[in-house]
Amino acid sequence: MQSSNSYPIGTPGEPWGDVEKATWLARAGIKRSYREEVLDKLESLGTRFERLQYGALSYDAARYPLLALKTLGWDSNKPTILITGGVHGYETSGVQGAIKFLDTQAENYAEHFNILVAPCVSPWGYETINRWNPNAVDPNRSFYAQSPAEESAALMRLVASLECDILAHIDLHETTDSDEQEFRPALAARDGQDYVADTVPDGFYLVGDSENPQPAFQEAIIAAVSAVTHIAPADAAGKIIGEPLSQPGVINYPVKTLGLCSSLTHCTYGTTTEVYPDSPRVSERECNDAQVAAITGALDYILSQASQNERLA
Template structure:
C-alpha cells in the first residue's frame, strides 16, 4: 500500500528539478573525513601493494566551493595475467561503512596470503563525497549503484568502469561490499520516491546478512560458500512474511537475485563468472560494528578461496 509519508523536499507526485536537488544537497553535512579514514589507510599499504589514483571526482555549485576527491585503488604487486583476477569494491554507497573498512582490512590482514595465486584489485571507497556525508547518493542526488552503465552521469561509477576496462575478460570474480540499514527505510527510500515523483511504498528491513546474486548468471555454490563463512561471524537474515528479502524471493539461505547489468549495479560491470553483492545489517541489536567489518572480510576471503579452489 502506498504511504502518504511526506518528504520535506519537493511536491508530492512531481519529480525533482535542479532546485530541489540543490535543496537536498544543502541538507547534507560533512560528518567524517575521507582523507583521515581512507587515504591515510591506503597510504599505509603502499609499501606492500601497488597503489594508484584511478580518477578524481570534482563537485561544485553556486552554494558550495569546489570539492575534489582522489579515487584510490590497491593492486597485487605480483600481477600475473595467467592468474585469476578478483575485484573487490566498497563504499559504492558512502554511508555503508563496513564495506569501506572491510575492504581495507581485507587488504591489510589477508591479501598477502593470496600472493602469486590470484590478482587482487581493490577499490575501497568508490563514493568519497557520500562517505563523508554518510549518504547513499552522490553530490548530484544520484545513486551510483544504479548508474554503472555506458555514459553514466555518476562520476564515481564512470571512473570505476574506466579503471576496470583494460582488464575486462580477465575477472574471475567481483565482490561488492554493501550494507542494508534502517535509514534505507526512514530516509533513502522516502527520498528516492520524492525525487522521482512516485509514492513511497513501505517495506521491511531484514535483520541479518544476505547476498545478492545475478539473475542472469546465478552461481549458487559461490554464494553458499560465502554464506557459510559469514554465518560464523554474524547471523544470516531470515525470510520475511512474504518469503523474501527486500521484495525479492529468497532463492537459498540468505540469497536473493537481482538483474545486475539491467539495473546498473556495480557487481555487473566485470562480466566475471562469480559475482556477489554483500549486505550487512549494522543496525541489528545482534551485531556490532566490528562484526559487520569482520563479516565483509569473511565474505571476501571465502569468495577468493572459492575461486582458487
C-alpha cells in the first residue's frame, strides 16, 4: 500500500488548526435537501409512529431539527430495539434504509419490540455529503462523555431518556469509494499523518464488537442480506478495511474504545452495517433494501432465540 501526504489543505506532517478547518469548511456546500429527503418522509408517516424531536443542531436549528420515531404501544415489558442511521451523513442508504424500514417493516415487529429509530443523526453531513460535522469532528468517533460532536451528544441524551435497557442496536452505514478518494485522505491531513491507501470492499459487511461479538447474530444478518446483495469477500491479505475477518462478511472493532455509535448502549446484540453503494452490481433500491434486510434479519434472529428459550423453559 502506498502512502501520501498530498491533501490540498494543511502542511504535511502538521495537524490542522483553526485556519485549516475553516478552509475545509468553506469547501462544503449544500448538495441535497434534508427537508425534502428526510423530514418530509418522516412527516408522511403521520400517526403511525410517535414523533420525537430530541434536539436541533446549533449550526442552524431551524434547518436541522433532530428527529426520531417510536413504535406505538410502547411497553416496558417488551424489549427495546435501537436503530440509527446517518451518523455519517454522507452514507445515504443508512438514512433511507432506516426510513424504508419504518415505512415497510417496523409495525410488523411492534407486537414484540419497542423500536426507536433515529434515521439521520447528522443532518448537516447529509446535506453536504460529509463524514464530519462543520467542526471537522467525526460523530462516529465521538460517543463518549463530554462528546465534542453535538450530533453524538444529542443521541446519547435521547437514549438515556428512555430509562430502559436496549436489547439490540443496529447502526446503519456505508463504505463508499469516496472513503478512499476524499475522507480518509482528509483524516490523515487533519491529524498530520501520511495517508495510507487501502481498497474499498466490494459488497456488504458487518462490524461487530470485539468485546461482545455475538457470531450467531452476525451470521443471521449476513444470511438475510445475502438474499438482497452480495457479501464482501476478504482482500488478498484476508482482511476487510485492514481488519481480519472473524467470520464470513464480519470484522470486529473495539467499539467502546473507538467511541463508535454502536457503543452507546450496553446492548446484548449490536452491529454496524456497511453497504457498498458504488458497486456496479447494486442499485440504490437494493442498497436500501439491504439495510432493511439487515434489521429484519437481526430481529428475526432475536425472536427465534426467544422462541427457543421458551421451548427449553
